[in-house]
Amino acid sequence: MMTSDLCQPRPRMPLTELPVGAIGRVCALDGEVNVCQRLREMGFCESAVIEKVSGERTLLCQLCGTRIALSDRAAKHIVVELIRGGV
Secondary structure (H helix, E strand, O other), X not given: OOHHHHHOOOOEEEXXXXXXXXXXXXXXXXXXXXXXXXXXXXXXXXXXXXXXXXXXXXXXXXXXXXXXXXXXXXHOOEEEEEEEOOO
């Protein structure tokens, strides 16, 4: 990896748009306070690293060694930056 690669901004997107097999870091939670609070309680806090295992309408994610299923409605509130691409 070159030094210039480290300076490039990483793409940000809702968790719903993260490709299957990709790894992302949570940048922000965007939505109603109650929804964001519940996501934080589940472990989806800022700077958490997530791997999207599968899914579109129901997403399966790996977070801190635990697999968690989320609806696409909940996942769209999680803004991630791409760390490593998927399949």
